[in-house]
Amino acid sequence: xxxxxxxxxxxxxxxxxxxxxxxxxxxxxxxxxxxxxxxxxxxxxxxxxxxxxxxxxxxxxxxxxxxxxxxxxxxxxxxxxxxxxxxxxxxxxxxxxxxxxxxxxxxxxxxxxxxxxxxxxxxxxxxxxxxxxxxxxxxxxxxxxxxxxxxxxxxxxxxxxxxxxxxxxxxxxxxxxxxxx
Amino acid sequence: xxxxxxxxxxxxxxxxxxxxxxxxxxxxxxxxxxxxxxxxxxxxxxxxxxxxxxxxxxxxxxxxxxxxxxxxxxxxxxxxxxxxxxxxxxxxxxxxxxxxxxxxxxxxxxxxxxxxxxxxxxxxxxxxxxxxxxxxxxxxxxx
Numbered sequence: 001x002x003x004x005x006x007x008x009x010x011x012x013x014x015x016x017x018x019x020x021x022x023x024x025x026x027x028x029x030x031x032x033x034x035x036x037x038x039x040x041x042x043x044x045x046x047x048x049x050x051x052x053x054x055x056x057x058x059x060x061x062x063x064x065x066x067x068x069x070x071x072x073x074x075x076x077x078x079x080x081x082x083x084x085x086x087x088x089x090x091x092x093x094x095x096x097x098x099x100x101x102x103x104x105x106x107x108x109x110x111x112x113x114x115x116x117x118x119x120x121x122x123x124x125x126x127x128x129x130x131x132x133x134x135x136x137x138x139x140x141x142x143x144x145x146x147x148x149x150x151x152x153x154x155x156x157x158x159x160x161x162x163x164x165x166x167x168x169x170x171x172x173x174x175x176x177x178x179x180x181x
Numbered sequence: 182x183x184x185x186x187x188x189x190x191x192x193x194x195x196x197x198x199x200x201x202x203x204x205x206x207x208x209x210x211x212x213x214x215x216x217x218x219x220x221x222x223x224x225x226x227x228x229x230x231x232x233x234x235x236x237x238x239x240x241x242x243x244x245x246x247x248x249x250x251x252x253x254x255x256x257x258x259x260x261x262x263x264x265x266x267x268x269x270x271x272x273x274x275x276x277x278x279x280x281x282x283x284x285x286x287x288x289x290x291x292x293x294x295x296x297x298x299x300x301x302x303x304x305x306x307x308x309x310x311x312x313x314x315x316x317x318x319x320x321x322x323x324x
Contacts, residue, residue, distance in 0.1 A: 027212040039201060056215045117200030
């Protein structure tokens with residue numbers, strides 16, 4: 001399959017008879033990166049699958065008005081991030097039983113057929129879940145995806161300085177959690 | 182150097198990359214699945230002008246006001262005019278199955294205030310994304 005630039009894909013999308021094909025190529029180009037971004041936030045495959053599909057449906061709805069003021073992947077990640085945060089927020093408001101969302105996420109992770117981690121991995125996820133959701137996202141993007149602060153800034157619409165501070169605090173908190181547990 | 186060291190966590194004994202998996206062929210099948218969902222949704226609700234219906238205008242207007250209130254925050258103009266119960270009642274009665282994109286289009290079409298800053302759906306979507314606003318959440322919170 002040819003590898004098209006984002007510019008080519010967007011141009012193709014704007015041609016009526018090629019928009020489905022172009023959109024399909026956009027999904028193929030970015031689905032894995034966006035999937036793993038969401039998966040690190042939600043942990044469970046089934047939840048990630050739902051949010052990923054919703055993300056691309058929103059992308060489909062908004063793509064015709066996308067004016068390339070930001071890069072396509074920045075825009076995709078921004079939608080994916082907000083969809084994930086909305087999902088967590090909805091889950092929080094729907095929980096009527098006295099159980100933390102964090103506990104529920106860990107339980108879901110343990111029962112996830114697509115998670116093979118042991119106790120160490122689960123403890124590490126607990127440490128991450130102890131962070132506020134947005135700080136956890138900053139940590140994931142920097143630590144695991146090795147994204148530049150400038151790129152993260154474009155996705156989260158937060159200043160580079162604030163991101164550096166957030167990441168620094170996240171590292172300290174995670175280290176403290178791991179030392180104590 | 183010391184600062185750099187402080188930014189690291191020793192996770193060498195934690196195998197994170199191989200802990201998470203996806204079902205076989207997941208990424209091969211996903212584009213088709215999403216495309217089918219979109220096609221199905223478009224067939225199910227063909228493009229129609231829901232603003233022909235009076236209830237939709239009221240609902241859209243309510244949501245426009247909510248968005249304006251959220252945008253300018255801290256000024257209680259909305260709560261000065263309507264009680265929380267009144268808002269909940271209006272939303273209960275008029276907000277079923279409203280498509281966000283149609284609301285955005287309505288906002289763009291009808292409100293000068295938003296037109297000034299958000300000339301297109303894309304900017305409106307970005308505004309909602311930036312602010313983390315979900316129409317469903319707004320409605321849910323006011324119920």
